Amino acid sequence: MTISPSANAQTSQTIVVKIGTSSLTSANGQLALSVLARLVETLCQLNRQGHRVILVSSGAVGVGCARLGLTERPKSIEQKQAVAAVGQGRLMRVYDDLFTVLDQPIAQVLLTRSDLMQRARYVNSYHTFQQLFNLNVIPIVNENDTVAVDELKFGDNDTLSALVASLVGAQWLFLLTDVDRLYSADPRANPDAEPITWVQHLGDLDIDVGDRGSAWGTGGMITKLEAARIATSAGIRMAITNGQTPENILKILAGAPLGTQFAPKPNPSNARKRWIANGLRPSGLLYLDAGAVRAISKDGKSLLSAGIVEIEGDFQAQDAVVLCDRNGQEIARGLVNYNHHDLQQIRGRRSSEISMILGYDGAETVVHRDNLVLNPDAVGSDMKPMVEGEYSH
Numbered sequence: 001m002t003i004s005p006s007a008n009a010q011t012s013q014t015i016v017v018k019i020g021t022s023s024l025t026s027a028n029g030q031l032a033l034s035v036l037a038r039l040v041e042t043l044c045q046l047n048r049q050g051h052r053v054i055l056v057s058s059g060a061v062g063v064g065c066a067r068l069g070l071t072e073r074p075k076s077i078e079q080k081q082a083v084a085a086v087g088q089g090r091l092m093r094v095y096d097d098l099f100t101v102l103d104q105p106i107a108q109v110l111l112t113r114s115d116l117m118q119r120a121r122y123v124n125s126y127h128t129f130q131q132l133f134n135l136n137v138i139p140i141v142n143e144n145d146t147v148a149v150d151e152l153k154f155g156d157n158d159t160l161s162a163l164v165a166s167l168v169g170a171q172w173l174f175l176l177t178d179v180d181r182l183y184s185a186d187p188r189a190n191p192d193a194e195p196i197t198w199v200q201h202l203g204d205l206d207i208d209v210g211d212r213g214s215a216w217g218t219g220g221m222i223t224k225l226e227a228a229r230i231a232t233s234a235g236i237r238m239a240i241t242n243g244q245t246p247e248n249i250l251k252i253l254a255g256a257p258l259g260t261q262f263a264p265k266p267n268p269s270n271a272r273k274r275w276i277a278n279g280l281r282p283s284g285l286l287y288l289d290a291g292a293v294r295a296i297s298k299d300g301k302s303l304l305s306a307g308i309v310e311i312e313g314d315f316q317a318q319d320a321v322v323l324c325d326r327n328g329q330e331i332a333r334g335l336v337n338y339n340h341h342d343l344q345q346i347r348g349r350r351s352s353e354i355s356m357i358l359g360y361d362g363a364e365t366v367v368h369r370d371n372l373v374l375n376p377d378a379v380g381s382d383m384k385p386m387v388e389g390e391y392s393h
């Protein structure tokens with residue numbers, strides 16, 4: 001079986017590679033130098049082939065623990081932040097030494113969730129990555145663990161790497177981990193678990209991912225599947241593959257059926273809508289009647305107050321909210337034009353009544369269609385058919 005390379009495999013692509021702590025470190029917590037060296041060689045090779053490459057590297061906490069002689073991952077947030085501050089510097093020093101051997105400049109990019117939530121900082125981050133590409137630099141990204149506060153943490157680099165891939169409009173996201181692919185159940189606990197090589201529709205996956213990963217990893221397979229949701233809905237092809245053999249990235253790009261590969265959704269939204277869908281944390285929930293669900297999901301209309309049945313959450317105007325049907329099934333996400341207090345008063349009422357109810361001339365729409373992103377899994381694959389023959393296995 002072979003999987004066809006993506007249509008433009010021969011041309012320059014943007015490729016994001018994420019490596020987890022479990023692949024970077026050996027059992028005693030020391031850095032796995034041979035893995036790192038092969039990863040660095042592979043990324044340099046991709047760069048020389050004309051691709052733009054970003055490495056998202058975990059390991060700050062793990063390396064910090066090894067440096068300080070701690071035998072298990074710290075529990076408290078303050079301790080984790082301090083340990084990450086120790087490990088991040090060491091990690092970058094090792095990367096810089098290895099990349100320098102191959103004459104490849106690198107950059108450290110530390111991001112927090114709020115950097116990707118605020119539009120201006122999101123756009124700035126985009127421009128920084130573009131400049132780094134222009135300078136032929138490989139950016140190495142990690143969460144800024146030392147300053148990130150709990151409620152605004154990514155917490156795992158799987159999600160962060162998918163958001164970075166979406167931000168830069170990547171073609172590929174590779175998640176390198178300590179198993180060779182996704183299985184029907186955790187292969188450590190279930191030796192009979194079936195390997196999964198190709199995922200066409202994430203919604204069709206029926207697997208057991210347990211509730212955690214390896215001793216030093218964060219999130220296990222759950223966060224890798226969340227990364228797959230973000231990446232594929234942004235039109236990015238994703239692969240989960242073994243971190244012990246980073247050179248497999250080159251084989252996968254050439255069409256080899258290694259690891260687990262996820263088909264990108266066709267017709268992804270534009271960059272601004274991807275930011276709304278994935279960069280923002282929704283702070284409210286709007287329940288819609290059937291007419292409003294149809295209007296936004298089938299007819300491409302904006303959301304009007306008349307179709308809102310119930311609201312939840314304490315949100316301000318311009319915050320992100322989730323739009324769902326009466327059963328709580330997510331239909332879309334968007335930026336809301338009213339705060340929760342005003343919306344409570346105008347829900348179920350016609351737009352022409354808004355100024356009379358609120359005493360000011362508000363927006364005609366509650367969520368304008370330019371600020372609304374449909375959930376591709378909820379609207380159904382019949383609305384966005386796969387391009388015939390685009391993928392073969």
Ligand SMILES: Nc1ncnc2c1ncn2[C@@H]1O[C@H](COP(=O)(O)OP(=O)(O)O)[C@@H](O)[C@H]1O
Pocket residue numbers: 019020021022023176177178179181182183184185186187188207208209210212213214215216217218219220221
């Ligand atoms: N269905 C599954 N298929 C493969 N691995 C799974 C599955 N469910 C749970 N896992 C676990 O996920 C782990 C990888 O996640 P994690 O430890 O967070 O890695 P990383 O540090 O690379 O992010 C594997 O070691 C495996 O035990």
Ligand SMILES: N[C@@H](CCC(=O)OP(=O)(O)O)C(=O)O
Pocket residue numbers: 019020021022057058059060061062084142143145155156157158213216217218219220
């Ligand atoms: N920012 C943290 C990484 C957290 C994380 O996602 O770890 P992993 O599951 O090993 O990819 C660190 O550098 O330790």
